[in-house]
Amino acid sequence: MDNRTAIIKQPDNISSFNDVYKLQKQYQQALILDKSNPDFIWIGEHQLCYTLGRGSNYDNLLFSLNDSRYDVFKIDRGGEVTCHMPGQLVTYLVLDLKNFNKDLNWYLRKVEEIIIKILETFNINCQSRKGFTGVWVGNKKIASIGIGCKRWITINGFSININCELENFNKIVPCGIENCLMANMIDYNKNLNIQEVKRIVKKIIQEEFNFDFVSK
Amino acid sequence: MSHEIFMPALSSTMTEGKIVEWLKNPGDKVERGESVLVVESDKADMDVESFQDGYLAAVLMPAGSTAPVGETIGLIVENEDEITSVQEQNKGNQQEVSSSDQLELVSNKTEEKPIAQNEIVEKQEKEVVLKSEKADPSFNSDQINAATNNVSSRIIASPRAKKLASQMGVDLAKVHGSGPHGRIQADDILKANGQPVSIPWIGEGDSPASIPGANLGVKIKPETSGNSFGNPGETVQFNTLQKAVNKNMESSLDVPCFRVGYSINTDKLDNFYKKVKQNGVTMTALLVKAVAKTLKKHPQVNSSFSENGISYPENINIAVAVAMEDGGLITPVLKEPCNTDLFELSREWKDLVKRSRSKQLEPDEYSTGTFTLSNLGMFGVDRFDAILPPGTGAILAIASSKPTVVANSDGSISVNKIMQVNLTADHRVIYGADGASFLKDLASLIENEPENLVS
Numbered sequence: 037m038d039n040r041t042a043i044i045k046q047p048d049n050i051s052s053f054n055d056v057y058k059l060q061k062q063y064q065q066a067l068i069l070d071k072s073n074p075d076f077i078w079i080g081e082h083q084l085c086y087t088l089g090r091g092s093n094y095d096n097l098l099f100s101l102n103d104s105r106y107d108v109f110k111i112d113r114g115g116e117v118t119c120h121m122p123g124q125l126v127t128y129l130v131l132d133l134k135n136f137n138k139d140l141n142w143y144l145r146k147v148e149e150i151i152i153k154i155l156e157t158f159n160i161n162c163q164s165r166k167g168f169t170g171v172w173v174g175n176k177k178i179a180s181i182g183i184g185c186k187r188w189i190t191i192n193g194f195s196i197n198i199n200c201e202l203e204n205f206n207k208i209v210p211c212g213i214e215n216c217l218m219a220n221m222i223d224y225n226k227n228l229n230i231q232e233v234k235r236i237v238k239k240i241i242q243e244e245f246n247f248d249f250v251s252k
Numbered sequence: 253m254s255h256e257i258f259m260p261a262l263s264s265t266m267t268e269g270k271i272v273e274w275l276k277n278p279g280d281k282v283e284r285g286e287s288v289l290v291v292e293s294d295k296a297d298m299d300v301e302s303f304q305d306g307y308l309a310a311v312l313m314p315a316g317s318t319a320p321v322g323e324t325i326g327l328i329v330e331n332e333d334e335i336t337s338v339q340e341q342n343k344g345n346q347q348e349v350s351s352s353d354q355l356e357l358v359s360n361k362t363e364e365k366p367i368a369q370n371e372i373v374e375k376q377e378k379e380v381v382l383k384s385e386k387a388d389p390s391f392n393s394d395q396i397n398a399a400t401n402n403v404s405s406r407i408i409a410s411p412r413a414k415k416l417a418s419q420m421g422v423d424l425a426k427v428h429g430s431g432p433h434g435r436i437q438a439d440d441i442l443k444a445n446g447q448p449v450s451i452p453w454i455g456e457g458d459s460p461a462s463i464p465g466a467n468l469g470v471k472i473k474p475e476t477s478g479n480s481f482g483n484p485g486e487t488v489q490f491n492t493l494q495k496a497v498n499k500n501m502e503s504s505l506d507v508p509c510f511r512v513g514y515s516i517n518t519d520k521l522d523n524f525y526k527k528v529k530q531n532g533v534t535m536t537a538l539l540v541k542a543v544a545k546t547l548k549k550h551p552q553v554n555s556s557f558s559e560n561g562i563s564y565p566e567n568i569n570i571a572v573a574v575a576m577e578d579g580g581l582i583t584p585v586l587k588e589p590c591n592t593d594l595f596e597l598s599r600e601w602k603d604l605v606k607r608s609r610s611k612q613l614e615p616d617e618y619s620t621g622t623f624t625l626s627n628l629g630m631f632g633v634d635r636f637d638a639i640l641p642p643g644t645g646a647i648l649a650i651a652s653s654k655p656t657v658v659a660n661s662d663g664s665i666s667v668n669k670i671m672q673v674n675l676t677a678d679h680r681v682i683y684g685a686d687g688a689s690f691l692k693d694l695a696s697l698i699e700n701e702p703e704n705l706v707s
Contacts, residue, residue: 068285090290090297091272112290114272114297134591138707140296141263169295183296185262186287 040135042075042247046234050122053082053109060191063130067189074250076130079237081230082120083107084204089115089182096209106207113182113192115169116212123200123220125233126193131245133188140185144169147194150244151179154196157236160224170211171196176219180211196237198222198230254309254338257326259319260300261593262293264706268320269293276308279335282328289315289326306330309338322531322595409436416441481579493580503642507557511637512684513674514691517699518653522669524702528594537586537598539625540570541705543648544589546694547623553690554622555681556645562681571621571641572601574608582608583641585621594706625650635672646677646687 043063056078063076085107086097092110096117099106120126133143148164151171155162155178162173171179184191199222210216221228242249259269272290276282287299288308302308306328313325329338407424409417413436417424427444429436482488490498525535547554547568555564568590571583584604589597607613624647626638631652638649653671660666673694675687697704 089272089292089295091270091292112297112299113295114292115295138593139263140293140298141265144294144296181295184299185296186299187301 039246039248040075042077042131042245042249044077044079044238044249044251046079046238050083051080053085053087053107053120056080056082056128057109057111060128060130064186064189064191067130067132068187071132071134075132075245075247076128077238077241077247077249078126078128079234080126081122081124082126084119084121085109086117086119086208087111087113087182088117089113092116093212096212098207098209111192112184112186114184115180115182116210117208118180118182118195118210119204119208120195121200121204123230124195124197125230125237126195127237127241128193129190129241131190133185133190136245138188140183143190144181144183146244147181147183150240151181151194151196153240153244154233154236155179155221157240158221158225158228158233160221168211168213173219173224176217177210177213178219178221196221196233198228198233254327254329254334255304255306256324257288257300257302257328258595258599259313259321259323259325260291260298261321261595261706262291262296262298264703266293266321268318270318271313271315271325272297273315274311274326275299278308278311278339280308282306282308288328302328304328304330307332307335309335310342312342320531322533407436408434410438412438413441491579493576493582497580500642501639504640507640507642508679509640509676510679510684510687511674511676512687512691513635513672514695516671516673516695517658518669518671520700521698521702522653524705528706531595532602533594533598534601536572536625536627537589537594537601538702538705539627539650540572540586540589540601541594541597542694542698542702543623543625544568544570544586545705546690546697548590549693550686550690552686553646553675553677553682556622556643557678557680565622567620567622569620569622571618571624571644573624573626573638574605577609582613582618583621583624584608584613584618585616587620624648629653629671635674637674638676640676640678645681646675649674649676 045059060076060078063073066073067075087109088094088097088111090110090112091114093116094101097108101108129147133139137143145164148169148171152162152164155171155173160173160178162171162178164170165172169181170177179194179196181194182192197218197220199220202218202220205216205218210218221233238249241247262269269291270293272292274289276286276288282288282302282305284303284305285301288302289300291298291300307330308326309329310327311325312327313319313323319325327338327342329335408429409424409427410431414424416422416438417427417436422441422444424436427436427440428434430440431437521538525533525538528538551564554568555562557563567588569585569587570589571585573581573583575581584601586592586597586600586604592600604613604617608618621641622644624638624641624644626647627650628636629650629652632654633651634654635651636649638647640647651672651674653669655667656670658666658668658670673691675691677687
């Protein structure tokens with residue numbers, strides 16, 4: 037496979053969910069209009085917010101939508117409600133699957149594989165579970181996946197809990213799974229820090245998709 | 253006229269998809285490329301777009317429901333004033349669809365016991381068997397209609413007929429069933445909708461593929477003696493199309509061609525075809541997909557001779573020869589089959605065939621092929637070779653797939669379906685080894701991984 041050029045952004049500060057979402061949409065739209073435009077990768081952290089997929093059940097949100105303490109976004113991805121916050125590393129992939137494999141199941145499994153490789157770099161033993169997309173350490177969920185796609189150009193991606201306040205997940209039924217336990221990477225490897233994880237995420241994505249990264 | 257929106261295939265393993273949300277309501281204006289609905293598979297969402305400017309006229313499957321890949325889930329019309337008529341036509345269907353199977357509906361209403369319902373199902377199954385054993389063709393349709401009237405007002409229709417009726421907006425209550433006891437068959441729906449019966453399926457039965465229309469002349473005009481364009485003693489002038497074909501064929505005499513053949517086991521392909529056929533997939537689309545995917549790995553076989561050297565086209569466009577009823581042939585082109593999923597490709601093919609019959613193809617729809625397929629499989633021929641069309645480097649002749657006794661390398665003997673293919677190529681640009689390795693990979697794809705032909 038030929039190398040593809042991708043623009044990568046990995047801000048060090050906490051980013052507004054809405055701004056990054058708009059940015060993803062811009063890159064997706066650009067690829068729809070012209071397939072020679074670059075793919076786009078974003079790796080970073082958000083302020084506390086809750087997001088719902090278009091098919092999400094509002095019953096899985098355990099607080100009122102009118103509660104002004106919580107930011108809630110409804111976005112174009114699959115899956116149920118989830119939660120982002122500082123200490124959780126979010127990776128968005130705007131990729132033209134026409135250059136890889138026009139198969140969303142393939143893509144979901146590929147993303148799981150990538151997350152497993154990232155965690156294995158830090159000696160964390162984890163698995164995917166059939167029927168429960170995401171990555172698990174035993175019965176605890178450590179990484180979540182949610183993908184949107186338009187004309188085979190993807191949007192959104194995955195989030196890995198590193199050292200975030202897992203209590204925030206108590207206000208929702210994560211991914212619609214009752215009594216779903218969550219985990220942080222730090223629980224299994226005390227010596228890691230988020231900057232190191234970021235570096236590995238970038239490296240593995242680059243290898244797995246044969247990207248030439250350009251920062252802009 | 254209305255255009256159908258189909259349930260797309262989001263992955264090669266997906267057989268049905270869930271409609272998450274309709275982004276447009278019936279009556280809304282939609283633009284080409286605008287998202288109309290969202291379909292979900294696991295944790296991934298896909299926007300389904302409109303392929304033309306128009307109006308969303310009907311939603312046949314509501315949000316939250318699941319539909320098989322290839323199923324019609326909505327209708328788009330070009331003009332605002334068509335909305336009401338399409339909605340009117342599909343009113344019944346929309347309710348039907350949301351309240352699941354019609355048969356259950358009937359039995360619930362009449363409060364029959366579940367046993368009675370089973371009896372109906374059983375009875376219908378028997379009827380299906382009867383039908384496939386081929387009822388006496390001299391069956392009088394008036395007798396059947398009389399029988400229908402006796403059966404009271406309950407509508408009995410085959411599942412495929414029901415599906416077609418809902419897709420085409422045909423009211424089942426107004427259709428006369430031609431099956432046993434007035435059961436409504438798929439053909440009855442086609443007739444009621446004013447469509448020629450089984451047109452899209454010609455030659456697609458058990459034969460490997462079709463040149464639709466090739467045997468149409470025989471079928472439609474049984475009164476003519478034999479298949480010819482003139483009467484004994486006559487000389488008939490060539491029509492324009494025949495003249496064009498003659499010119500093309502003569503120009504091949506200046507090309508140094510060679511031929512190379514291969515026997516391909518189609519057991520897996522045939523099984524796969526049986527599965528996807530119900531979603532509207534045609535064998536032609538499967539073969540085109542297989543050839544295009546293999547050409548991608550063998551760009552040399554997609555090249556052609558030019559004065560300046562070997563010319564490599566930017567695209568892979570597969571032309572497929574289709575015989576015309578009134579003489580001559582035309583080669584509608586499936587453009588870039590690698591970028592189109594199998595279901596969409598099948599629909600494109602059906603549309604091209606339909607429009608080539610009515611001579612409505614645009615020049616770029618029949619003259620942009622970079623590689624040609626010619627299939628005579630449905631006549632049962634065991635092998636043939638094709639003449640190279642000008643401007644291209646190769647053409648593949650596909651014969652019928654037949655049960656054949658095969659001696660295997662381990663010394664065992666088995667019966668497999670074997671299809672012979674024969675490549676004709678311009679030796680100035682394509683050499684024997686190019687052609688042979690292309691055929692080897694084509695055979696390997698068809699024999700081992702036909703499911704990869706989906707996307």
